[in-house]
Amino acid sequence: xxxxxxxxxxxxxxxxxxxxxxxxxxxxDEILPTLPKDKGWFSEHLVQYQGFWLKPRALxxxxxxxxxxxNPQPSDIILSTSPKCGSTWLRALMFAIINRNTYDFxxxxxxxxxxxxxVPFFEGYMRRDxxxxxxxxxxxxxxxxxxxxxxxxxxxxxxxxxxxxxxxRDPKDVFVSKWHFxxxxxxxxxxxxxxxxxxxxxxxxxxxxxxIWDHALGYWKASRESPETVMFVKYEDVKKETxxxxxxxxxxxxxxxxxxxxxxxxxxxxVRLCSFENLSNLEVNKTVKTTKVRPSVSNSDFFRKGQVGxxxxxLTPEMAQRLDQITKDKFQGSGLSFDLQET
Ligand code: A3P
Numbered sequence: 261x262x263x264x265x266x267x268x269x270x271x272x273x274x275x276x277x278x279x280x281x282x283x284x285x286x287x288x289d290e291i292l293p294t295l296p297k298d299k300g301w302f303s304e305h306l307v308q309y310q311g312f313w314l315k316p317r318a319l320x321x322x323x324x325x326x327x328x329x330x331n332p333q334p335s336d337i338i339l340s341t342s343p344k345c346g347s348t349w350l351r352a353l354m355f356a357i358i359n360r361n362t363y364d365f366x367x368x369x370x371x372x373x374x375x376x377x378x379v380p381f382f383e384g385y386m387r388r389d390x391x392x393x394x395x396x397x398x399x400x401x402x403x404x405x406x407x408x409x410x411x412x413x414x415x416x417x418x419x420x421x422x423x424x425x426x427x428x429r430d431p432k433d434v435f436v437s438k439w440h441f442x443x444x445x446x447x448x449x450x451x452x453x454x455x456x457x458x459x460x461x462x463x464x465x466x467x468x469x470x471x472i473w474d475h476a477l478g479y480w481k482a483s484r485e486s487p488e489t490v491m492f493v494k495y496e497d498v499k500k501e502t503x504x505x506x507x508x509x510x511x512x513x514x515x516x517x518x519x520x521x522x523x524x525x526x527x528x529x530x531v532r533l534c535s536f537e538n539l540s541n542l543e544v545n546k547t548v549k550t551t552k553v554r555p556s557v558s559n560s561d562f563f564r565k566g567q568v569g570x571x572x573x574x575l576t577p578e579m580a581q582r583l584d585q586i587t588k589d590k591f592q593g594s595g596l597s598f599d600l601q602e603t
Contacts (some may be wrong), residue, residue: 261304280326280488283526284327284328285320287307287327288319288320291309291323295307295308298461299457300450301468302441303315304450306467310409312470312474314460314548315433315468317383318383318408318409322413322414324436325409326414326415329418332418332421332422333401333402333421335401335423336399336401336403336422336496337354337402337405338382338405338422339354339404339405339407339424339599340408340409340411340426340479343408343441344429344430344435344437345427345428346495348375348376348539348562348563349375349498349534349566350425350427351376351406352370352378353502353505354378354509355369355441356370357515357530358366358404360515360526360530365529368472368533370533370539371542374544374549375539376554376558379405380406381407381554382409383408383409389574403422404569408455410475411478416589423463423489423491423514424490425491426445426479426490426491426492427493428480429493429496430568431586432584433571435575436574436575436581437564438467438518439574441561442458444561455574462583463582473590473591480594481490481594491512495568496599503528506531514554520539528536536563539563540563545562547560
């Protein structure tokens with residue numbers, strides 16, 4: 261039986277854009293000029309759509325998914341995150357868990373392929389001209405996709421059928437991670453953004469797929485309503501007890517580790533394979549390799565420090581307090597919290 265994404269490349273084809281897709285593009289062209297705009301960090305601008313700040317291309321992706329991604333199956337899996345919360349790591353862990361009977365650890369695809377090239381980016385799958393990897397509805401099932409789209413922007417057919425894993429992270433570390441990422445990938449022709457200005461944008465929620473707090477709350481609520489279809493984890497917890505979470509992920513994904521696998525140490529092998537130390541030192545992830553899907557982002561841009569609490573080296577105490585206060589205010593009464601160090 262096919263496992264998710266084990267045969268991805270053979271389906272990576274171009275297709276023409278038919279009339280129903282043209283209707284979605286037309287809708288996008290009509291909506292776009294009506295939306296509030298703000299600064300785009302590393303793109304020209306972001307637009308605010310149904311409460312979230314998106315790159316125009318992400319909005320198009322969301323509309324295409326809503327119009328054309330039909331017939332999802334319970335075996336389909338979506339990894340959801342706000343940017344810089346650990347999607348690269350979870351992509352690797354989940355890919356390794358799901359496909360553990362397809363590949364051995366000595367010749368594993370993760371040793372030679374960046375995790376972003378093994379798990380397609382859902383809303384980036386379709387380009388307007390129909391180029392790159394084909395139509396959003398032509399993906400092979402079962403799917404294992406990664407997305408930054410907020411829960412509320414995904415179609416009900418999907419949220420009520422597929423399995424979601426959501427990873428969030430202390431917004432202070434997310435901001436610092438995003439700041440460094442932006443400086444690596446930002447096109448030279450855009451006017452620079454200072455650390456203070458970026459901080460102000462982030463705090464106001466003007467950040468790709470932001471506000472990060474509303475993004476997390478959407479998936480948090482969904483996970484409480486339907487824990488069997490939405491698994492909600494925190495970067496900090498996975499970092500602290502990676503093997504515990506590898507087992508939890510496998511259980512959630514319906515592929516628990518057998519007693520034999522436990523004896524063979526498969527969990528630990530997956531943890532080691534996907535560790536920051538291992539992945540970031542692989543030749544494929546050290547090189548400046550971009551792809552058609554992410555022309556300005558190289559493989560190495562997805563790996564920086566991989567630590568909890570690096571914000572302390574970058575934020576003033578006032579900045580840290582401001583983000584912590586927003587986090588407390590936004591999450592109040594939701595049952596969601598971060599183990600915030602006193603600032
Ligand atoms: P830092 O910038 O704090 O180092 P995303 O993958 O969602 O874009 O998030 C990127 C963040 O995850 C970066 O954080 C990156 O270093 C970290 N990261 C990447 N791979 C990791 C891994 N295998 N383990 C832990 N963290 C990882």
